[in-house]
Structure formats: C-alpha cells, structure tokens
Amino acid sequence: MLEFFDDHTLRTVCLGTAGIGAVSGAIGCFAYLRRQSLIGDVVAHSSLLGIMVFFLASYLITGEGSKSLTVLIPGALLAGVASLMLTRWILAQTRLKPDSALGVMLAIFFGSGILLLRWTQRATPNIPGKRGLEDYLFGMAAAMTQSDLWMIGVLGVSSILVMLLMWKEFKLFTFDPVFAQSTGLKVHWIDTLMLLILVVGIVIGIQSVGVVLMIALLVTPASSARQWTGHLGTMVLLASVFGAICGGAGSVLSASFSKVPTGPVIVLVATVLFMVSLTAAPRRGLIARLIKRRKLEKSAQVVAAGGGQ
C-alpha cells in the first residue's frame, strides 16, 4: 500500500476523490434534509448527455474529442440545470406529480446520453479520444489529471464557500420555507442557489464516481452523519469527513485492483460506514434503540408483577 502514496498520480487521484467526497458530503446534507435525493439522481444521470454533447462538440471543433473536465463539466452542468428547468416547467404546466416528472426527465436525458455514447463508440470513421468515455458511467478516478483536479477544486471550494456564507438562510429555508418567506427572505433565489450548488456537487464527481452511482456519494454520508448528531453544523462537518474517507479510500482500493471502476468501490465504502452508523450510533442507532426498548419492557414487567408502581 505504501508505495501508492509515493506515486504522484495516485496522490492526485486520492486527494481529488477525497475532496469530491468532502464537498458532496456537505452539500448532500441539505439534499437529504430537503428530500431531494431523486432530484440529485436525475441531475447525475442527465449529466451524461451534457458530457457527450460537449465531447462531440470539442471533436467537431478541434478534430479530437476532449475528455478534460474543463470541457466536460460545463456540459454536465448545463445538462443538469436543463433537466431541472424542464422538470419545473412540466410541473407548472401539467398536473404530473414531481416524482413522475423527474422519472420521465431521467429517462429522456440518460437515455439520450447512452444513445450518443454508443453511437460515438461505434461511429465510422473513428472519433479520436473516444476511449474511456464509457468510464463516465461507473467512474474511473485514475483518469484524473492535474487540470481536472484544479477544476474540481475551484468548483468544490466555491460551492462550500457559498454554503458557509449563506448558512443561516440555507438552514432556515430548508427547515421552514414558508416562515422564511414571511420574514422577507427571497426564497426563490435561495432555492435556485441551493439547486445550483447541488448540481455542482454532483458534476464534480461524475468522472471519479460515475453518473450512475454519484447520488450515493451525495446522500449516504449525509444519512450516516445524521445518525450521530442532532446539530446541522456537526452533521455537515461529519458528512464531509465521511465523504472524504469514502472518496479517498475508495479510489485507493479500486486502484489496487486494476480495471475496477472507482464508483462502486467508493459506494461500497460509503455503505459500510452507513451500516455502522445505522447500528452503532447513540440514540438513533438500532442497538441503542433496542437497549432502550428492552429496559422499558423490563420495567413494564416489574410493574405488572406488582413490584413497583
């Protein structure tokens, strides 16, 4: 294992995925509390279409398709935002329920993305640069370059900064949007900003985690963190740490088995953390609740037997 940390590439990759995990863990807390997992999943899947369109556009312009995140992330961002705007429009115009509208949107965007991906892979003449595009489905952290790391860093740090700056607005709006609006908060802007940050938190992970499983890195660390704490600040911090552990450990683990996509390994690490949190956490954990229940049963039996009042 030790030689990995001397390896420059692996250090880049490990740092990058840990950073991605930290950012998406923090952002995921708000998605979790606002029950927006499905929205996040739609954004993640939709981003494949944006990636393919921008890849093909770069091929048309330069003669070689670019897999640099500097090119592909803007595409993913646009596709993510477009899918949400379309959903919003459909909901305003029709009587469709939100989950159905989101499901339809996921099918349309992800389906088109897959179609373009397959077409690109089989097109004749050969499209240069197409190798490795399929890794965007399940993630290949090893593909991360220094410039990708920069892109991820700038986007990640700025979204966390916005979150910290708007902390109390985000908190109030998440807990009680109607009250927030009654105090004069421009809730439409807050909502839009929070969605935008959610989209950013998702698209920075698509290369390492892949569009299919990215939602797990967003929501699982948040769900785990909620088990351990009842304070929003602590929850966000903890989810961030959990996310970083998942990302870092996941990418190193997957690098030690060659050719294993990173996404599933990261998600497996996240699942282990989640299982531990679900069972072992104080108060909310299964064990703690079981013990409390047993104690109650015992004292009820004592009372029933006439041993107490």
Next chain:
Amino acid sequence: MPNPNPAIAIRGLTVAYDSVPVLWNVDLTIEQGVMMGVVGPNGAGKSTLLKAVLGVVPKLAGEVEVLGKRFHSDRQQIGYVPQRTSVDWDFPTTVLDLVKMGTYGRLGWFRRPGAKEKHDALAALERFEMREFADRQIGELSGGQQQRAFLARAYVQEAPIYFLDEPFAAVDATTEKAIIRLLKDLRDEGKTIVIVHHDLTTIIDYFDAITLVNKKIISSGPVSTAFTSDLLNKTYGGPIKNCGIDCGFAQPPVQLRHSSPPRVTTPPTTTAPSVEAEDA
C-alpha cells in the same frame, strides 16, 4: 408615537390556487391591539388569508396595508406562526436554534446571530415557559412544546402584529389555556394578534374580534356583533351545534337555499358533548 392606522387593511384581495379562487374580493380591516379569530369551514381560505397578507402566496388582485403602509415582508412587522405540521420536526436542530430563526429576518444577509440574538431567544423561551428545553432536540418535544417553541420564534421577531395559523390544533387543553393566557398578555401589551381558529365553543372566551370567512368575508368586527347564529349559518352553509352561542337550535334546523346539505344536521340535544364544527 401611536400609529393611528389600522394594523391590517385589505382591499379587494383575490387569491387563487391554479385556476380555483380561494379568496374572492376580500375587504378586511383589523384594528390595532385586538385579538381576532379567523373562523370558517375547511377550504374557506383562512390560512390563505394570512399567507396572502404575508406575501407567501401570490395575490391575483388587491392591496394590503400594514399600519398604514404598503406591506413589505422585509419590514418585519408581522410575526408568523405557521401550522405546526408544516415542518419536519426531525430536522437536526435545538429548541434554542429554532427560536433564534426568528431573528434572522432583522439580521439580514450574511450576518450570523450573536450574543444578543441568543439572549433574546432565551428570554422568549422563558416567556413561553420553555427555558429548560433550550438545548433539547426539537424532535424530542411534545406537540404543545413544539407550539410554544414556534410561538417563541415568532415572539423574537419583535413584531407589532402576530399571525397564528391554528396554534391549538392537536394541543392538549392545559397547553391551550396556557398559550391563550400568554397571547392575551401580549394583546394587553398592545400587540395585534390574528389567529386562525377552529373551536367555535371558545370564541367568546378567547377573542375580542372575529372574522367569519368562506371565500369572502361573511362578517368581521367585535364578537358581540360579528359572531351571530345567522352569520355562522351563512359561513358554514347550515346551523352549527354547540358554537358557544344560541345558534338557532331552538327551532328545527332550517334548510338554507344552498344546494349542498347543511354541515351539521343532527337534532339539537342540550346534553351533547362539545363538538367542533369540523376537524383541524
């Protein structure tokens, strides 16, 4: 310096959800320093009336003045207590933090609540007899305690006017009495308090003024004149049993011109237990 204007003046207010009007051409004046109940059947637009004044739901038409000036939510003139069930009480926060949220409006963008806000929040908790719960998780509160926490949050808004949306829904009788006492204290300090209310039997006890609403304002004014059996029948589309006043049950229930049957058709019994006009 006292402001001579009414607390709330609404003119020609119409609100619709999608294409269904909920409130139609509402004119309503609420004087300062009263405790007013807003009463009407389900779907009559009571909550919507509060929300429309607060600017939380869009108005199709109409104007709202608060203390003589056009309403702007950022002036912090109205403290708001939404329905308790409108939020997720499993949210990770403490009672103190919840109450501090009432100070966010006056803090404005980017500023964090500090020592003063904490002090105000603790004082509010004290006032609503919740001081010892300050560090409790909000998820661990009982219904009545949740309601008190919500009231404390509105109290730290330091507004001259308070809007409360069904504060007594699913709250036990002791808590209800305690809350009404605290609200009457606030009224006696000169605050204007508007409460969406359901229990017709307590209206005479609780309120100085009342507004009967069913899509439009049926009546509004002092309880003695605006809360009569005729007006109640008009509001609910039929005679109401046990409304705290003589609601016309001396005679057999009168079938109104409405095509819909009266809401309550059981014959009157003097011994019947108190029945609310409808569920919360």
